[in-house]
Amino acid sequence: MRELTEAGGRRRDQIIAAAMVDVATELRLTDPSELIVMIRGEQAANIADLVNSSGELFFRGGALRYALSAGCDVQWDTTPVVRLDMEFHYAAVSAFFKLTIGRKRAGVEVVEVLVDGEDDLDDAIKDERLRGAVAAARAPPRKLGARPAA
Template sequence: MLDIRNRHTAVRERLLAEALQEIVAELRLVDVVDYIAFLRMGEHGNIGDIVRSSSELHMKPGVLRFADGGEIDLNWGSVPVIALDLEFRHEPVVVHFRLELGAVNAAVDIRYIEVEDGEDATAAEVTDRLRHAIEASKIKPQPVTSVA
C-alpha cells in the first residue's frame, strides 16, 4: 500500500502529465538526434527555445521552462529516452520535474514542489493548488466568430 505522500505524488504527476500531453507531442516533432547533440554539447539554450516554442500555444508565457539539465538513455539495441529537467511555474506553485520522452511513452517525475505560503498546507491542499495552477496556466482557445 502506498503511503500518503506517494499517493499525492502520483496524483500530482498524473495532473502534470495530462497538462503536458500536447506539449509532449510538440517536443516529439524535434528529431531525437538534435536532443542528443544539444545535451551532449551543453547547448541548453537550444533546448530552452524548443521547450518555449512547444509550450507557447498551450500555456501562458514563462509557465514551462527548461531547467538546464537532462540525460540521454541511449544503448545499442534500445529505444532512446531523452530526460529533460523542466520547471512549471504559475503562482503560487513551482514544480521542478523531469520529463522522460521515449518513442511512444512519456513520464513525469516530480523532484520538488513548492507552494507559496504552503508550509502549513496539507498534502491534499498542495495537490489542489497544483490542479488550480495548471488550469489557470492554460491558454484557452478563443471562440470562432463569423463575419457577416
C-alpha cells in the same frame, strides 16, 4: 505518513503528466538525433528555446521552463530516451519535475511542489493548488488558422 506522501506524489505526477501530454507530443516532433546533440553538447539555450516554443503553444508564456539539466539514453538495440528537468510556475505554485520522452511514450516524475508563502500544506491542498494553477496557466485555445498574439 509516508504512504500519504507517496500517494500525494502519484497524484501530482498525474496532474503534471496530464498537462504535459501536448507538450511532450510537440517535443517528440523534434529529430531525436538533434535533441541528443543538444543535450550531449550542453546547449542549454537551444534546449530552453525548444521547450519554450513547445510550451507556449499550450501554456501562458513563462509558465513552463527547462530547468537546465537533461540526459539521454542511447543504445544500439533500443530507441533513444530523453530526460528533461522542467519547472512549472504559475499563480504562486511551483512544480519541479522530470519529463522523460521516448518514441511512443512520455513520463513525468514530480520532484517537489511549492506554494509561495505556505509551508505546511497537506497533500490534498497541494494537489488542488497545483490542479488550479495548471488550469489557469493553460493558453486560451486558438482558432484554426489564427496567428498567435504578438
